Amino acid sequence: MALRPLDNALPITPERPKKQTKVAVSVPKQSDVGVNDENRAPVPPTTADATIDYISSENLKPLPDPEIKLQSLVEGLESKDWLKVCNSLNNTRRLALYHSSLLLPILEKLMLVLVKAMKNPRSALCKTSIMASSDIFNAFGDKLLLESTTSDAFDHLLLQLLLKACQDKRFVCEEADRALNAMVGSMAPLALLHKLRAYVSHANLRVRAKAAISMSHCASKMGLEEMEEFGLVSLVKLGADSLNDRLPEAREAARSMVASMYEAFTEKEEQKLEKWQTFCQSNLPANHAQSMVKLVSSQ
Known part of the structure:
Protein backbone atom coordinates (compact mmCIF):
# COMPACT_ATOMS: atom_id res chain seq x y z
CA MET A 1 0.00 0.00 0.00
CA ALA A 2 1.38 3.44 -0.94
CA LEU A 3 2.16 5.85 1.89
CA ARG A 4 0.34 9.14 1.85
CA PRO A 5 2.41 12.22 2.51
CA LEU A 6 1.85 13.82 5.84
CA ASP A 7 -0.07 17.07 5.58
CA ASN A 8 1.86 18.56 8.48
CA ALA A 9 5.34 17.59 7.27
CA LEU A 10 7.95 20.37 7.44
CA PRO A 11 9.41 21.52 4.14
CA ILE A 12 12.90 20.34 3.44
CA THR A 13 15.42 23.24 3.43
CA PRO A 14 18.47 23.02 1.17
CA GLU A 15 21.80 22.52 2.86
CA ARG A 16 23.82 25.74 3.17
CA PRO A 17 27.22 25.73 1.54
CA LYS A 18 30.09 25.47 3.94
CA LYS A 19 32.07 28.63 4.61
CA GLN A 20 35.52 28.74 3.08
CA THR A 21 38.29 28.53 5.57
CA LYS A 22 40.39 31.66 5.68
CA VAL A 23 44.14 31.14 5.54
CA ALA A 24 46.40 33.73 7.13
CA VAL A 25 49.20 34.80 4.84
CA SER A 26 52.09 36.79 6.25
CA VAL A 27 52.72 39.97 4.26
CA PRO A 28 56.07 41.66 4.71
CA LYS A 29 55.89 45.12 6.21
CA GLN A 30 56.81 48.03 4.02
CA SER A 31 59.82 48.68 6.21
CA ASP A 32 61.04 45.13 5.54
CA VAL A 33 61.04 45.49 1.77
CA GLY A 34 64.51 45.93 0.40
CA VAL A 35 66.17 45.02 3.74
CA ASN A 36 68.66 42.18 3.78
CA ASP A 37 67.77 39.45 6.26
CA GLU A 38 69.67 36.30 7.21
CA ASN A 39 66.60 34.17 6.34
CA ARG A 40 66.24 35.63 2.85
CA ALA A 41 68.32 35.97 -0.28
CA PRO A 42 70.27 39.23 -0.29
CA VAL A 43 68.46 42.15 -1.88
CA PRO A 44 70.48 43.87 -4.59
CA PRO A 45 71.03 47.63 -4.12
CA THR A 46 68.77 49.99 -6.06
CA THR A 47 69.43 53.42 -7.45
CA ALA A 48 67.54 54.83 -4.48
CA ASP A 49 70.27 53.45 -2.22
CA TRP A 82 69.36 60.37 -12.61
CA LEU A 83 72.72 58.84 -11.66
CA LYS A 84 73.90 59.15 -15.26
CA VAL A 85 72.70 62.75 -15.32
CA CYS A 86 74.67 63.51 -12.14
CA ASN A 87 77.78 61.94 -13.63
CA PRO A 105 78.45 75.77 -28.91
CA ILE A 106 76.07 74.07 -26.45
CA LEU A 112 68.23 74.52 -20.02
CA VAL A 113 69.40 71.11 -18.80
CA LEU A 114 70.47 72.72 -15.51
CA VAL A 115 67.03 74.29 -15.15
CA LYS A 116 65.34 70.92 -15.73
CA ALA A 117 67.62 69.19 -13.21
CA MET A 118 66.96 71.87 -10.58
CA LYS A 119 63.23 71.22 -10.91
CA ASN A 120 63.74 67.52 -10.23
CA PRO A 121 62.43 66.47 -6.78
CA ARG A 122 65.58 64.41 -6.16
CA SER A 123 67.73 66.65 -3.98
CA ALA A 124 71.05 65.07 -5.03
CA LEU A 125 70.39 65.85 -8.68
CA CYS A 126 69.21 69.35 -7.80
CA LYS A 127 72.32 70.14 -5.77
CA THR A 128 74.68 68.76 -8.42
CA SER A 129 73.06 70.94 -11.07
CA ILE A 130 73.43 74.01 -8.84
CA MET A 131 77.12 73.22 -8.35
CA ALA A 132 77.46 72.93 -12.13
CA SER A 133 75.87 76.36 -12.59
CA SER A 134 78.51 77.90 -10.30
CA ASP A 135 81.31 76.48 -12.44
CA ILE A 136 79.62 77.63 -15.64
CA PHE A 137 79.29 81.16 -14.22
CA ASN A 138 82.96 81.21 -13.27
CA ALA A 139 84.01 79.83 -16.66
CA PHE A 140 81.88 82.01 -18.95
CA GLY A 141 80.77 85.07 -16.97
CA ASP A 142 79.38 87.81 -19.24
CA LYS A 143 79.40 85.51 -22.28
CA LEU A 144 76.16 84.04 -20.94
CA LEU A 145 74.46 87.42 -21.45
CA LEU A 146 75.91 88.46 -24.82
CA GLU A 147 73.88 86.27 -27.18
CA SER A 148 70.08 86.50 -27.17
CA THR A 149 69.66 82.70 -27.04
CA THR A 150 71.95 82.19 -24.05
CA SER A 151 70.56 85.33 -22.42
CA ASP A 152 67.03 83.91 -22.54
CA ALA A 153 68.23 80.59 -21.14
CA PHE A 154 70.06 82.49 -18.40
CA ASP A 155 66.76 84.12 -17.37
CA HIS A 156 65.27 80.69 -16.67
CA LEU A 157 68.39 79.61 -14.81
CA LEU A 158 68.44 82.76 -12.67
CA LEU A 159 64.81 82.28 -11.62
CA GLN A 160 65.44 78.68 -10.62
CA LEU A 161 68.48 79.64 -8.54
CA LEU A 162 66.45 82.31 -6.74
CA LEU A 163 63.71 79.78 -6.05
CA LYS A 164 66.15 77.12 -4.83
CA ALA A 165 67.82 79.67 -2.56
CA CYS A 166 64.43 79.97 -0.82
CA GLN A 167 63.99 76.22 -0.25
CA ASP A 168 63.55 74.67 3.17
CA LYS A 169 66.21 72.05 2.43
CA ARG A 170 69.22 73.75 3.90
CA PHE A 171 71.95 72.08 1.84
CA VAL A 172 70.14 72.98 -1.39
CA CYS A 173 69.48 76.54 -0.21
CA GLU A 174 73.11 77.11 0.80
CA GLU A 175 74.39 75.75 -2.52
CA ALA A 176 72.06 78.08 -4.43
CA ASP A 177 73.34 81.03 -2.38
CA ARG A 178 76.90 80.11 -3.35
CA ALA A 179 75.87 79.91 -7.01
CA LEU A 180 74.26 83.35 -6.84
CA ASN A 181 77.45 84.74 -5.29
CA ALA A 182 79.50 83.12 -8.07
CA MET A 183 77.15 84.71 -10.61
CA VAL A 184 77.60 88.20 -9.13
CA GLY A 185 81.35 87.73 -8.82
CA SER A 186 81.82 86.60 -12.43
CA MET A 187 79.62 89.08 -14.31
CA ALA A 188 79.65 92.81 -14.97
CA PRO A 189 77.26 94.36 -12.44
CA LEU A 190 75.47 96.62 -14.92
CA ALA A 191 74.28 93.81 -17.21
CA LEU A 192 73.33 91.64 -14.25
CA LEU A 193 71.32 94.42 -12.60
CA HIS A 194 69.07 94.56 -15.65
CA LYS A 195 68.39 90.84 -15.19
CA LEU A 196 67.78 91.08 -11.44
CA ARG A 197 65.51 94.11 -11.40
CA ALA A 198 62.48 92.07 -12.47
CA TYR A 199 62.71 89.86 -9.40
CA VAL A 200 62.73 92.50 -6.66
CA SER A 201 59.00 92.82 -7.33
CA HIS A 202 58.37 89.05 -7.54
CA ALA A 203 55.19 87.72 -5.90
CA ASN A 204 57.29 85.44 -3.66
CA LEU A 205 58.69 87.64 -0.90
CA ARG A 206 61.64 85.28 -0.33
CA VAL A 207 62.59 85.53 -4.01
CA ARG A 208 62.41 89.31 -3.66
CA ALA A 209 64.81 89.16 -0.74
CA LYS A 210 67.32 86.94 -2.58
CA ALA A 211 67.18 89.22 -5.62
CA ALA A 212 67.71 92.29 -3.42
CA ILE A 213 70.80 90.67 -1.87
CA SER A 214 72.31 90.03 -5.31
CA MET A 215 71.44 93.56 -6.41
CA SER A 216 73.17 95.04 -3.37
CA HIS A 217 76.30 93.04 -4.22
CA CYS A 218 76.17 94.40 -7.77
CA ALA A 219 75.74 97.98 -6.53
CA SER A 220 78.77 97.63 -4.25
CA LYS A 221 80.90 96.96 -7.36
CA MET A 222 79.63 99.99 -9.31
CA GLY A 223 80.79 103.56 -9.55
CA LEU A 224 78.60 106.58 -10.24
CA GLU A 225 79.09 106.35 -14.00
CA GLU A 226 77.73 102.79 -14.14
CA MET A 227 74.86 103.66 -11.82
CA GLU A 228 73.93 106.57 -14.07
CA GLU A 229 74.10 104.28 -17.11
CA PHE A 230 71.64 101.93 -15.40
CA GLY A 231 69.52 104.87 -14.29
CA LEU A 232 70.27 106.40 -10.92
CA VAL A 233 66.63 107.34 -10.36
CA SER A 234 65.50 103.80 -11.19
CA LEU A 235 68.14 102.38 -8.87
CA VAL A 236 67.21 104.62 -5.95
CA LYS A 237 63.53 103.72 -6.43
CA LEU A 238 64.38 100.02 -6.31
CA GLY A 239 66.30 100.59 -3.10
CA ALA A 240 63.48 102.58 -1.55
CA ASP A 241 60.93 99.88 -2.38
CA SER A 242 63.08 97.16 -0.83
CA LEU A 243 63.55 99.27 2.30
CA ASN A 244 59.84 98.78 2.92
CA ASP A 245 59.78 95.05 2.14
CA ARG A 246 58.29 92.59 4.62
CA LEU A 247 61.39 90.42 5.03
CA PRO A 248 64.33 91.72 7.09
CA GLU A 249 66.79 90.17 4.58
CA ALA A 250 65.39 92.37 1.82
CA ARG A 251 65.49 95.47 4.02
CA GLU A 252 69.09 94.78 5.06
CA ALA A 253 70.11 94.29 1.41
CA ALA A 254 68.38 97.57 0.53
CA ARG A 255 70.27 99.41 3.26
CA SER A 256 73.54 98.10 1.84
CA MET A 257 72.56 99.10 -1.69
CA VAL A 258 71.50 102.61 -0.60
CA ALA A 259 74.81 103.04 1.23
CA SER A 260 76.68 102.14 -1.99
CA MET A 261 74.59 104.63 -3.97
CA TYR A 262 75.10 107.39 -1.41
CA GLU A 263 78.85 106.84 -1.38
CA ALA A 264 79.10 106.92 -5.18
CA PHE A 265 76.69 109.86 -5.57
CA THR A 266 78.38 112.09 -3.01
CA GLU A 267 82.00 111.03 -3.49
CA LYS A 268 83.12 114.41 -4.84
CA GLU A 269 80.59 116.53 -2.99
CA GLU A 270 81.32 118.70 0.05
CA GLN A 271 77.72 118.97 1.26
CA LYS A 272 77.06 115.25 0.98
CA LEU A 273 73.89 114.92 3.02
CA GLU A 274 72.26 118.02 1.55
CA LYS A 275 73.02 116.83 -1.99
CA TRP A 276 71.54 113.41 -1.25
CA GLN A 277 68.48 114.87 0.41
CA THR A 278 67.74 117.11 -2.57
CA PHE A 279 68.12 114.19 -4.97
CA CYS A 280 65.82 111.87 -2.98
CA GLN A 281 63.15 114.52 -2.43
CA SER A 282 63.13 115.27 -6.16
CA ASN A 283 62.61 111.65 -7.21
CA LEU A 284 60.78 109.84 -4.41
CA PRO A 285 57.56 110.18 -2.43
CA ALA A 286 58.07 112.22 0.74
CA ASN A 287 57.97 109.23 3.11
CA HIS A 288 60.45 107.25 1.01
CA ALA A 289 62.77 110.23 0.66
CA GLN A 290 62.74 110.71 4.41
CA SER A 291 63.69 107.06 4.95
CA MET A 292 66.58 107.32 2.49
CA VAL A 293 67.98 110.43 4.17
CA LYS A 294 67.54 109.03 7.66
CA LEU A 295 69.35 105.85 6.64
CA VAL A 296 72.55 107.53 5.48
CA SER A 297 72.56 110.18 8.24
CA SER A 298 72.65 107.44 10.89
CA GLN A 299 75.81 105.86 9.45
Whole structure:
Protein backbone atom coordinates (compact mmCIF):
# COMPACT_ATOMS: atom_id res chain seq x y z
CA MET A 1 0.00 0.00 0.00
CA ALA A 2 1.38 3.44 -0.94
CA LEU A 3 2.16 5.85 1.89
CA ARG A 4 0.34 9.14 1.85
CA PRO A 5 2.41 12.22 2.51
CA LEU A 6 1.85 13.82 5.84
CA ASP A 7 -0.07 17.07 5.58
CA ASN A 8 1.86 18.56 8.48
CA ALA A 9 5.34 17.59 7.27
CA LEU A 10 7.95 20.37 7.44
CA PRO A 11 9.41 21.52 4.14
CA ILE A 12 12.90 20.34 3.44
CA THR A 13 15.42 23.24 3.43
CA PRO A 14 18.47 23.02 1.17
CA GLU A 15 21.80 22.52 2.86
CA ARG A 16 23.82 25.74 3.17
CA PRO A 17 27.22 25.73 1.54
CA LYS A 18 30.09 25.47 3.94
CA LYS A 19 32.07 28.63 4.61
CA GLN A 20 35.52 28.74 3.08
CA THR A 21 38.29 28.53 5.57
CA LYS A 22 40.39 31.66 5.68
CA VAL A 23 44.14 31.14 5.54
CA ALA A 24 46.40 33.73 7.13
CA VAL A 25 49.20 34.80 4.84
CA SER A 26 52.09 36.79 6.25
CA VAL A 27 52.72 39.97 4.26
CA PRO A 28 56.07 41.66 4.71
CA LYS A 29 55.89 45.12 6.21
CA GLN A 30 56.81 48.03 4.02
CA SER A 31 59.82 48.68 6.21
CA ASP A 32 61.04 45.13 5.54
CA VAL A 33 61.04 45.49 1.77
CA GLY A 34 64.51 45.93 0.40
CA VAL A 35 66.17 45.02 3.74
CA ASN A 36 68.66 42.18 3.78
CA ASP A 37 67.77 39.45 6.26
CA GLU A 38 69.67 36.30 7.21
CA ASN A 39 66.60 34.17 6.34
CA ARG A 40 66.24 35.63 2.85
CA ALA A 41 68.32 35.97 -0.28
CA PRO A 42 70.27 39.23 -0.29
CA VAL A 43 68.46 42.15 -1.88
CA PRO A 44 70.48 43.87 -4.59
CA PRO A 45 71.03 47.63 -4.12
CA THR A 46 68.77 49.99 -6.06
CA THR A 47 69.43 53.42 -7.45
CA ALA A 48 67.54 54.83 -4.48
CA ASP A 49 70.27 53.45 -2.22
CA ALA A 50 73.05 55.06 -4.23
CA THR A 51 75.04 57.88 -2.74
CA ILE A 52 76.34 60.92 -4.56
CA ASP A 53 79.70 62.50 -3.86
CA TYR A 54 79.56 66.30 -4.02
CA ILE A 55 82.98 67.23 -5.35
CA SER A 56 84.16 70.79 -4.78
CA SER A 57 85.41 72.68 -7.82
CA GLU A 58 89.00 72.73 -6.62
CA ASN A 59 89.00 68.92 -6.36
CA LEU A 60 87.72 68.31 -9.88
CA LYS A 61 90.37 66.99 -12.26
CA PRO A 62 90.73 67.62 -16.01
CA LEU A 63 89.28 65.02 -18.36
CA PRO A 64 91.95 62.96 -20.15
CA ASP A 65 89.85 62.82 -23.36
CA PRO A 66 87.62 65.92 -23.37
CA GLU A 67 86.66 65.80 -27.07
CA ILE A 68 85.51 62.19 -26.80
CA LYS A 69 83.64 62.88 -23.55
CA LEU A 70 81.89 65.84 -25.15
CA GLN A 71 80.35 63.60 -27.81
CA SER A 72 78.40 61.60 -25.24
CA LEU A 73 77.80 64.49 -22.83
CA VAL A 74 74.42 65.68 -24.15
CA GLU A 75 73.09 62.12 -24.31
CA GLY A 76 74.09 61.59 -20.68
CA LEU A 77 72.49 64.85 -19.59
CA GLU A 78 69.21 63.84 -21.22
CA SER A 79 69.21 60.35 -19.70
CA LYS A 80 66.24 59.16 -17.64
CA ASP A 81 68.70 57.63 -15.15
CA TRP A 82 69.36 60.37 -12.61
CA LEU A 83 72.72 58.84 -11.66
CA LYS A 84 73.90 59.15 -15.26
CA VAL A 85 72.70 62.75 -15.32
CA CYS A 86 74.67 63.51 -12.14
CA ASN A 87 77.78 61.94 -13.63
CA SER A 88 77.33 63.96 -16.82
CA LEU A 89 76.85 67.14 -14.80
CA ASN A 90 80.16 66.52 -13.04
CA ASN A 91 81.80 66.00 -16.44
CA THR A 92 80.20 69.28 -17.53
CA ARG A 93 81.83 70.97 -14.55
CA ARG A 94 85.23 69.51 -15.46
CA LEU A 95 84.84 70.67 -19.06
CA ALA A 96 83.81 74.14 -17.90
CA LEU A 97 86.81 74.46 -15.60
CA TYR A 98 89.49 73.03 -17.89
CA HIS A 99 88.12 72.89 -21.47
CA SER A 100 85.52 75.68 -21.52
CA SER A 101 85.89 76.46 -25.24
CA LEU A 102 84.43 73.04 -26.05
CA LEU A 103 81.18 73.94 -24.31
CA LEU A 104 80.59 77.26 -26.10
CA PRO A 105 78.45 75.77 -28.91
CA ILE A 106 76.07 74.07 -26.45
CA LEU A 107 75.83 76.71 -23.69
CA GLU A 108 72.13 77.35 -24.26
CA LYS A 109 71.31 73.63 -24.12
CA LEU A 110 73.43 73.24 -21.00
CA MET A 111 71.62 75.97 -19.10
CA LEU A 112 68.23 74.52 -20.02
CA VAL A 113 69.40 71.11 -18.80
CA LEU A 114 70.47 72.72 -15.51
CA VAL A 115 67.03 74.29 -15.15
CA LYS A 116 65.34 70.92 -15.73
CA ALA A 117 67.62 69.19 -13.21
CA MET A 118 66.96 71.87 -10.58
CA LYS A 119 63.23 71.22 -10.91
CA ASN A 120 63.74 67.52 -10.23
CA PRO A 121 62.43 66.47 -6.78
CA ARG A 122 65.58 64.41 -6.16
CA SER A 123 67.73 66.65 -3.98
CA ALA A 124 71.05 65.07 -5.03
CA LEU A 125 70.39 65.85 -8.68
CA CYS A 126 69.21 69.35 -7.80
CA LYS A 127 72.32 70.14 -5.77
CA THR A 128 74.68 68.76 -8.42
CA SER A 129 73.06 70.94 -11.07
CA ILE A 130 73.43 74.01 -8.84
CA MET A 131 77.12 73.22 -8.35
CA ALA A 132 77.46 72.93 -12.13
CA SER A 133 75.87 76.36 -12.59
CA SER A 134 78.51 77.90 -10.30
CA ASP A 135 81.31 76.48 -12.44
CA ILE A 136 79.62 77.63 -15.64
CA PHE A 137 79.29 81.16 -14.22
CA ASN A 138 82.96 81.21 -13.27
CA ALA A 139 84.01 79.83 -16.66
CA PHE A 140 81.88 82.01 -18.95
CA GLY A 141 80.77 85.07 -16.97
CA ASP A 142 79.38 87.81 -19.24
CA LYS A 143 79.40 85.51 -22.28
CA LEU A 144 76.16 84.04 -20.94
CA LEU A 145 74.46 87.42 -21.45
CA LEU A 146 75.91 88.46 -24.82
CA GLU A 147 73.88 86.27 -27.18
CA SER A 148 70.08 86.50 -27.17
CA THR A 149 69.66 82.70 -27.04
CA THR A 150 71.95 82.19 -24.05
CA SER A 151 70.56 85.33 -22.42
CA ASP A 152 67.03 83.91 -22.54
CA ALA A 153 68.23 80.59 -21.14
CA PHE A 154 70.06 82.49 -18.40
CA ASP A 155 66.76 84.12 -17.37
CA HIS A 156 65.27 80.69 -16.67
CA LEU A 157 68.39 79.61 -14.81
CA LEU A 158 68.44 82.76 -12.67
CA LEU A 159 64.81 82.28 -11.62
CA GLN A 160 65.44 78.68 -10.62
CA LEU A 161 68.48 79.64 -8.54
CA LEU A 162 66.45 82.31 -6.74
CA LEU A 163 63.71 79.78 -6.05
CA LYS A 164 66.15 77.12 -4.83
CA ALA A 165 67.82 79.67 -2.56
CA CYS A 166 64.43 79.97 -0.82
CA GLN A 167 63.99 76.22 -0.25
CA ASP A 168 63.55 74.67 3.17
CA LYS A 169 66.21 72.05 2.43
CA ARG A 170 69.22 73.75 3.90
CA PHE A 171 71.95 72.08 1.84
CA VAL A 172 70.14 72.98 -1.39
CA CYS A 173 69.48 76.54 -0.21
CA GLU A 174 73.11 77.11 0.80
CA GLU A 175 74.39 75.75 -2.52
CA ALA A 176 72.06 78.08 -4.43
CA ASP A 177 73.34 81.03 -2.38
CA ARG A 178 76.90 80.11 -3.35
CA ALA A 179 75.87 79.91 -7.01
CA LEU A 180 74.26 83.35 -6.84
CA ASN A 181 77.45 84.74 -5.29
CA ALA A 182 79.50 83.12 -8.07
CA MET A 183 77.15 84.71 -10.61
CA VAL A 184 77.60 88.20 -9.13
CA GLY A 185 81.35 87.73 -8.82
CA SER A 186 81.82 86.60 -12.43
CA MET A 187 79.62 89.08 -14.31
CA ALA A 188 79.65 92.81 -14.97
CA PRO A 189 77.26 94.36 -12.44
CA LEU A 190 75.47 96.62 -14.92
CA ALA A 191 74.28 93.81 -17.21
CA LEU A 192 73.33 91.64 -14.25
CA LEU A 193 71.32 94.42 -12.60
CA HIS A 194 69.07 94.56 -15.65
CA LYS A 195 68.39 90.84 -15.19
CA LEU A 196 67.78 91.08 -11.44
CA ARG A 197 65.51 94.11 -11.40
CA ALA A 198 62.48 92.07 -12.47
CA TYR A 199 62.71 89.86 -9.40
CA VAL A 200 62.73 92.50 -6.66
CA SER A 201 59.00 92.82 -7.33
CA HIS A 202 58.37 89.05 -7.54
CA ALA A 203 55.19 87.72 -5.90
CA ASN A 204 57.29 85.44 -3.66
CA LEU A 205 58.69 87.64 -0.90
CA ARG A 206 61.64 85.28 -0.33
CA VAL A 207 62.59 85.53 -4.01
CA ARG A 208 62.41 89.31 -3.66
CA ALA A 209 64.81 89.16 -0.74
CA LYS A 210 67.32 86.94 -2.58
CA ALA A 211 67.18 89.22 -5.62
CA ALA A 212 67.71 92.29 -3.42
CA ILE A 213 70.80 90.67 -1.87
CA SER A 214 72.31 90.03 -5.31
CA MET A 215 71.44 93.56 -6.41
CA SER A 216 73.17 95.04 -3.37
CA HIS A 217 76.30 93.04 -4.22
CA CYS A 218 76.17 94.40 -7.77
CA ALA A 219 75.74 97.98 -6.53
CA SER A 220 78.77 97.63 -4.25
CA LYS A 221 80.90 96.96 -7.36
CA MET A 222 79.63 99.99 -9.31
CA GLY A 223 80.79 103.56 -9.55
CA LEU A 224 78.60 106.58 -10.24
CA GLU A 225 79.09 106.35 -14.00
CA GLU A 226 77.73 102.79 -14.14
CA MET A 227 74.86 103.66 -11.82
CA GLU A 228 73.93 106.57 -14.07
CA GLU A 229 74.10 104.28 -17.11
CA PHE A 230 71.64 101.93 -15.40
CA GLY A 231 69.52 104.87 -14.29
CA LEU A 232 70.27 106.40 -10.92
CA VAL A 233 66.63 107.34 -10.36
CA SER A 234 65.50 103.80 -11.19
CA LEU A 235 68.14 102.38 -8.87
CA VAL A 236 67.21 104.62 -5.95
CA LYS A 237 63.53 103.72 -6.43
CA LEU A 238 64.38 100.02 -6.31
CA GLY A 239 66.30 100.59 -3.10
CA ALA A 240 63.48 102.58 -1.55
CA ASP A 241 60.93 99.88 -2.38
CA SER A 242 63.08 97.16 -0.83
CA LEU A 243 63.55 99.27 2.30
CA ASN A 244 59.84 98.78 2.92
CA ASP A 245 59.78 95.05 2.14
CA ARG A 246 58.29 92.59 4.62
CA LEU A 247 61.39 90.42 5.03
CA PRO A 248 64.33 91.72 7.09
CA GLU A 249 66.79 90.17 4.58
CA ALA A 250 65.39 92.37 1.82
CA ARG A 251 65.49 95.47 4.02
CA GLU A 252 69.09 94.78 5.06
CA ALA A 253 70.11 94.29 1.41
CA ALA A 254 68.38 97.57 0.53
CA ARG A 255 70.27 99.41 3.26
CA SER A 256 73.54 98.10 1.84
CA MET A 257 72.56 99.10 -1.69
CA VAL A 258 71.50 102.61 -0.60
CA ALA A 259 74.81 103.04 1.23
CA SER A 260 76.68 102.14 -1.99
CA MET A 261 74.59 104.63 -3.97
CA TYR A 262 75.10 107.39 -1.41
CA GLU A 263 78.85 106.84 -1.38
CA ALA A 264 79.10 106.92 -5.18
CA PHE A 265 76.69 109.86 -5.57
CA THR A 266 78.38 112.09 -3.01
CA GLU A 267 82.00 111.03 -3.49
CA LYS A 268 83.12 114.41 -4.84
CA GLU A 269 80.59 116.53 -2.99
CA GLU A 270 81.32 118.70 0.05
CA GLN A 271 77.72 118.97 1.26
CA LYS A 272 77.06 115.25 0.98
CA LEU A 273 73.89 114.92 3.02
CA GLU A 274 72.26 118.02 1.55
CA LYS A 275 73.02 116.83 -1.99
CA TRP A 276 71.54 113.41 -1.25
CA GLN A 277 68.48 114.87 0.41
CA THR A 278 67.74 117.11 -2.57
CA PHE A 279 68.12 114.19 -4.97
CA CYS A 280 65.82 111.87 -2.98
CA GLN A 281 63.15 114.52 -2.43
CA SER A 282 63.13 115.27 -6.16
CA ASN A 283 62.61 111.65 -7.21
CA LEU A 284 60.78 109.84 -4.41
CA PRO A 285 57.56 110.18 -2.43
CA ALA A 286 58.07 112.22 0.74
CA ASN A 287 57.97 109.23 3.11
CA HIS A 288 60.45 107.25 1.01
CA ALA A 289 62.77 110.23 0.66
CA GLN A 290 62.74 110.71 4.41
CA SER A 291 63.69 107.06 4.95
CA MET A 292 66.58 107.32 2.49
CA VAL A 293 67.98 110.43 4.17
CA LYS A 294 67.54 109.03 7.66
CA LEU A 295 69.35 105.85 6.64
CA VAL A 296 72.55 107.53 5.48
CA SER A 297 72.56 110.18 8.24
CA SER A 298 72.65 107.44 10.89
CA GLN A 299 75.81 105.86 9.45
